[in-house]
Amino acid sequence: MERPLTHHLKDDGTALSLAEYRATGGYEALHKALSGMAAEDVLEEVRSANLRGRGGAGFPTGVKWSLVPRGEGAPHPKYLVANADEMEPGAFKDRLLLERNPHLLLEGMLLAAYAIEADVAYIFLRGEYVDPARCLRKALAEARDAGLIGTHILGSDFSLELHLHISAGRYICGEETALINALEGKRATPRAKPPFPQISGAWGRPTVVNNVETLCNVAPIVRHGADWYRSLGLGDESGTKLFGASGRVRRPGIWELPMGTSIREIFEICAGGMQEGYGLRGFLPGGGSTDFLLPQHLDLPMTYESIGQAGSRMGTGTLIVLDDRTCPVGMVLNLERFFAQESCGWCTPCRDGLPWTRQLLEAIEAGQGRPEDLATLEEHCGFMGPGKTFCALAPGAMEPLQSALKFFRDDFERHIAEGRCPYRQA
Numbered sequence: 467m468e469r470p471l472t473h474h475l476k477d478d479g480t481a482l483s484l485a486e487y488r489a490t491g492g493y494e495a496l497h498k499a500l501s502g503m504a505a506e507d508v509l510e511e512v513r514s515a516n517l518r519g520r521g522g523a524g525f526p527t528g529v530k531w532s533l534v535p536r537g538e539g540a541p542h543p544k545y546l547v548a549n550a551d552e553m554e555p556g557a558f559k560d561r562l563l564l565e566r567n568p569h570l571l572l573e574g575m576l577l578a579a580y581a582i583e584a585d586v587a588y589i590f591l592r593g594e595y596v597d598p599a600r601c602l603r604k605a606l607a608e609a610r611d612a613g614l615i616g617t618h619i620l621g622s623d624f625s626l627e628l629h630l631h632i633s634a635g636r637y638i639c640g641e642e643t644a645l646i647n648a649l650e651g652k653r654a655t656p657r658a659k660p661p662f663p664q665i666s667g668a669w670g671r672p673t674v675v676n677n678v679e680t681l682c683n684v685a686p687i688v689r690h691g692a693d694w695y696r697s698l699g700l701g702d703e704s705g706t707k708l709f710g711a712s713g714r715v716r717r718p719g720i721w722e723l724p725m726g727t728s729i730r731e732i733f734e735i736c737a738g739g740m741q742e743g744y745g746l747r748g749f750l751p752g753g754g755s756t757d758f759l760l761p762q763h764l765d766l767p768m769t770y771e772s773i774g775q776a777g778s779r780m781g782t783g784t785l786i787v788l789d790d791r792t793c794p795v796g797m798v799l800n801l802e803r804f805f806a807q808e809s810c811g812w813c814t815p816c817r818d819g820l821p822w823t824r825q826l827l828e829a830i831e832a833g834q835g836r837p838e839d840l841a842t843l844e845e846h847c848g849f850m851g852p853g854k855t856f857c858a859l860a861p862g863a864m865e866p867l868q869s870a871l872k873f874f875r876d877d878f879e880r881h882i883a884e885g886r887c888p889y890r891q892a
Contacts, residue, residue, distance in 0.1 A: 468698065469706060470686035471679070472722040475566045481601045484608035487569040493614065495689035496576050500622040503688075505536075508581040512684060514692035516704040520559075521549060521640070521677030522752065522781045524770040527684075533664040534582045534672045543585035545673040546578055547649065548681055550591040550598070551639040555754030555804055556786040559708040560678040562720050564591075564598035567682075568605035572628070574681035576614070577688055579626050582674055587628045590645055593635035602630050637808035641857045642675040643667075644810065655812040656857040679708055700726030703769050711737035713787030714744045720784075730764040732785060745790040748873060752781020754801045755862030757869035758788070778869070793889035794874040795881055798866050799827040805863035815850045816860035822846065823867065830878060833886040840878055844871060 474490040476482065487493070499508050513528025535541065548571060552560045563571060571589070579587050591599055606628065609615045617625040636654050638644045643657035646668050667673025683705060687695045696704040703725035709732045710720040716738030723732065729751065733739065740746050748758045751768070757778035759766075766772050773780040788797060806820035823846050829835050847868040850860035871878065880888050 468724075469722045470690075470698075471563065471570070471682055471706060471708065472566075479566070481565060481605070482567050482569060484569060484605070484612060487567065491689065492569055492685075493573055495685040495687075496573055496614070497620060499577055499580055499688055500620050500624055505581050505583055508577055508688060511692050512581065512687055515687045515695040516692075517680065517683050517687060517695070518704075518770070519677055520679035520683070520707065520783075522554070522779070524780070527676065527680055530664065530676075531578070531582050531674060533662065534674060535665070536583060540583065541671055543671055544583055545668045545671060546575060546582065546584040546587040547642075547645065547668070547673060547675045548575055548587070548589045548678055549640065549642065549645060549675050550589055550595070550678050551633055551635070551645065552592055552595070552678070553635070553637040553640060553808075554782055554784075555801060556712055556750065557710070557753045557782040557784045558712075559710055559720050559782060559784060561595065561598060562708065563678055563682050564595065565601050568598075568601045569609070570682045570685060571602075571678055572605055572609055572614070574684035575628065576619070576626060577684045578674070578676065578681055579628075580624050582672075584626065584674070587626055588631045588649060589629070590631050590633055590639070590649060593633050599630065599632060606630060636810070637804070638810040638857070638859060641859065644857070645675060646673060653810075655810045658856075698724055700724045700767065701769070702726075703767075707768070707783050709736070709768060710782075710784035711787060712784065713749075714741045714789040714792070715739065715787055716741055726767045726769050728764070729759075729766050729768060729785070732768065733764060733787070737785075737787075740787075740789060743791075746787065747790050747792075747794070748788045750778075750786040750788075750866060751783075752779050753784050754786065754804070755865055756781045757865045758873055759869075760873060778865070791889070793831070793887055794870050794877050795827065795831050796887065796889070798870045799824070799831050801866050802827055802863060805859065809859060813856040813860075815855045816863075819846055819850045820860060820863060823863075827867075830881045831887055833881065833884070835878075835882040837879075837882055839882070840871065840875075843867065847871070 517527040518524040615628045641656050644654045648654040663673040712718045721736045750756045802824045806824045809816045811817040847864045852861045
């Protein structure tokens, strides 16, 4: 089984029922864990598998779990939260899993909750994801009726409450402490760290927040073992990843491939390369909050380290392709409008800096820019860079801008010199 996340998806695009999921070996990992593995054994299997977070940061999942207090003196209740608030521009990988195999997420959450000794779990779902919500409600009902959620699961001492929480839908909820505030019914703003959520999270109790794709990897790891999972990746990477591509490619979509697959394979073989009449100028390798890379980077492996060394981030692993007939200034403006709208307003650089950035780009795109505006934009990239704001929203917003100013500066200068967008028809 080389594609543990997607090999069993149905061709008609509908979600697997509980019976269909079980026919593929579903919930065997949960049986295995509850009948013969201690919670520490499950945690160690995930840590040995070197599963890294699939939400963008790539933090080792087993290490994250190990920070939760354990044993008789540990505070309770403990919480597990699946972050399904997928609002990164260009990202749609979690939606595939939620709509096509929700039981894979549920089993992964049950195993994760068992490993960290959690009492309550939540699926924090983006409010606009109506179809995924429908699929999850059905799967939750099936699992409860089958005794897979609730008290004394499969006749064991393990019990878990598992709830679906529909969020109000803000990009800031991708930051785990802002998500926790929203879950508690508060304004979705990030919290100061430390304390980290594993120590003091939801309602002041130990809490682990993991991305949907991350949790969907847990059941295959427990079922087949850490050695098997490590063997799926290329080089030093472990497992598989959902990679995607959008833009003027022949076949936009999502594909499960080994970690470490080259960008060229994703772009040319899976996505089919550029549509006829379009050329490749660059791409954002991991969603809207990553730096542009160029055609010369196509042979890089999709790993956190290699993409980082090239000056960007792997992020969600979903490419956004820039073609040679699309204005890079307009593309970046579109992203900055989104980030300015989604700022929670908690810190001054983000609250004031992102709207200012948007206004400058709007003026340049409209042909009203001034040469000094480019220096001001570069200053903003520094003012809102890493370590200058309360969370990573503004630094992420600056990544496509700072790299566009680096790689496509001639386009910005043409807008200002010609007093118009050169990509628009006269």
